[in-house]
Amino acid sequence: MRRMLLCGLAVVAISGQVVRGQGLEWVNAALPERAYDFGTVARGSQIRHAFPLVNRTDQEIRIVDWRTKCGCTDVKVGAKVVPPGTQTTIEATIDTSKFLGYKPSGLTVIFDKPSFVEVELNLTCFIRGDIVTSPGQLDFGTVRRSEKMPSTSLTITYAGSVAGWEVTKMKTQTAKVKAELRDLGRSAEGYSMYSLAATLQPNVENGFFKDEVTLLTNDPNMPAIPISVVANVQSAVAVTPSIINFGGVKAGQSITKTVLVRSSQPFSITRMTAEDGGLQSSESAEGAKPAHQVTLTFKAPEQAGPYHSVLTIETDMKDEPAAKLKTFATVVP
Incomplete structure (x- = not known):
């Protein structure tokens, strides 16, 4: 009995590097990505990543629970039950407002179909304290379609040591959000400040929408600042x-x-x-x-x-x- 138990523990330890459980063949196909590095990000930003979950089996995949590795991480699952031939996303958002430096996080997803297994999804980033965004993302909230699409904004403050620091260029991932950057000059403390405003465009799809605005700077240590854009667009x-x-x-x-x-x-x-x-x-x-x-x-x-x-x-x-x-x-x- 003891010999059998030791063998079982050895199998779990080996598979524990990625997943824990039995019947793990479907996991690699369903979750091809299990780690993501955001790189260097601004303090205060809400950074998010969606892990795709694709059901390539002939059985349904079912998520029964999940747990985060840090209180700063929020999880949204597109669907807990994924029928064969379909897919969903497991999205994790990290709030960087209370941390500095290297920050590991992530979550553990628990499945009970096609077989019981626990899968770790890991996230890492390096948080810069000399760049702060307030609020942490461009969040439109719940949006109902109308002739005039909504706008939102945030402020970027730079308190670093690069002389003449500035944002040199701005770009969005898609044309479904229009962004405008305005130089606010310097704060009372002498910090460089910018205002970033965004407006949803009429061609945005219904449902949960996400995009990203990237600000390019003249700082060689942090040439790009990613800003998340999110909205829940409700259909008429x-x-x-x-x-x-x-x-x-x-x-x-x-x-x-x-x-x-x-x-x-x-x-x-x-x-x-x-x-x-x-x-x-x-x-x-x-x-x-x-x-x-x-x-x-x-x-x-x-x-x-x-x-x-x-x-x-x-x-x-x-x-x-x-x-x-x-x-x-x-x-x-």
Whole structure:
């Protein structure tokens, strides 16, 4: 018995460098990235990174819990249950306002499907105390679509020793946010100060949005300052529920479910299109109204395995992107 126990502990110790548990073959494919280094960042900044989680198995992947390695780290999981052939993200945000120098952090994610396993996702950064951002990121909060998109701003203060320190250039990751930098001169203490303002653009997608503004400086020790941009853009048209799981369906069998498409003002559904012909949709009653009942009928194909399709719902609401409804099923013999 003792010999068997020692062998078991040895296996756990070896696999503990990355993950802990049994049946670990799927982990490397599902989580190809398990460590990220932010490099040098400004104190006060909210730095975030999203680890992709891709289900390449024929079973669902389920997250049951997670724990952070530091109280400065916040975690957002896109979906706890990930059906076969789909993906989500595990996003971690570090608040750098209370630390200086090298800072390791991260989290441990606990799965119970396809097998029980604990996976460590590690984050590192070096926090500069002579550059401070207030607040730590450009956060728009919850945004409802309108003709005038919202703006937000923050202040950058430099208290370092580089003579004539300045921001020489600015760039954004995408064209979905417009940024403007303004030189505020010097503070009462003689520190260089800048104001950074950002405005969301109409082409931003619905849902959780993130971008990054990079400020390039003439400091050779910190030539780039990353600034996170986040928003939760809410659609004028919502589908409830937003995800349909038909569950296990026998080959050739049909199953029907109903969803509600609604808005704060009357509208008409102009078109509904599914990625796959096995998914059919119909509206209970046409015409302009605040809520529409849509019936979905899924006929399972003859081939067994995971199934997923997206239903696109277009409306007559001006400048409103089409609503998306994700559907999943497992076709059984």
